[in-house]
Amino acid sequence: xxxxxxxxxxxxxxxxxxxxxxxxxxxxxxxxxxxxxxxxxxxxxxxxxxxxxxxxxxxxxxxxxxxxxxxxxxxxxxxxxxxxxxxxxxxxxxxxxxxxxxxxxxxxxxxxxxxxxxxxxxxxxxxxxxxxxxxxxxxxxxxxxxxxxxxxx
Numbered sequence: 001x002x003x004x005x006x007x008x009x010x011x012x013x014x015x016x017x018x019x020x021x022x023x024x025x026x027x028x029x030x031x032x033x034x035x036x037x038x039x040x041x042x043x044x045x046x047x048x049x050x051x052x053x054x055x056x057x058x059x060x061x062x063x064x065x066x067x068x069x070x071x072x073x074x075x076x077x078x079x080x081x082x083x084x085x086x087x088x089x090x091x092x093x094x095x096x097x098x099x100x101x102x103x104x105x106x107x108x109x110x111x112x113x114x115x116x117x118x119x120x121x122x123x124x125x126x127x128x129x130x131x132x133x134x135x136x137x138x139x140x141x142x143x144x145x146x147x148x149x150x151x152x153x
Contacts, residue, residue: 007053056096074110115146
């Protein structure tokens with residue numbers, strides 16, 4: 001059975017186990033998290049207190065994580081989306097991302113954004129299928145090699 005629920009701090013321990021090397025950390029959180037992951041500093045590093053964090057579970061086990069981060073001028077940013085590597089390609093990422101998008105839309109934002117690595121082809125396809133398109137990176141978004149995408153309500 002699959003369920004989406006608000007994340008709890010304890011869920012971060014599970015998420016951290018999915019990050020097996022520096023490349024995984026970079027894909028997940030950009031510059032914010034380094035490997036090995038220091039659990040005591042992780043909530044601060046991922047803006048836990050400023051974000052709305054969610055998990056998707058499969059048979060009661062945490063299988064995916066993502067956040068909604070408020071940005072300037074009414075934009076909501078989908079951030080730090082990740083699924084358990086052993087659970088990928090089973091629709092859990094789509095389920096979680098669609099729920100995050102639905103929640104963001106309910107807040108009547110000016111735009112909904114995300115960043116994704118250009119090498120993460122499955123994620124690019126997922127985000128495009130949900131209506132995200134590549135867009136110019138706004139000034140409040142840190143420059144990176146990622147693709148900046150927006151969904152306009």
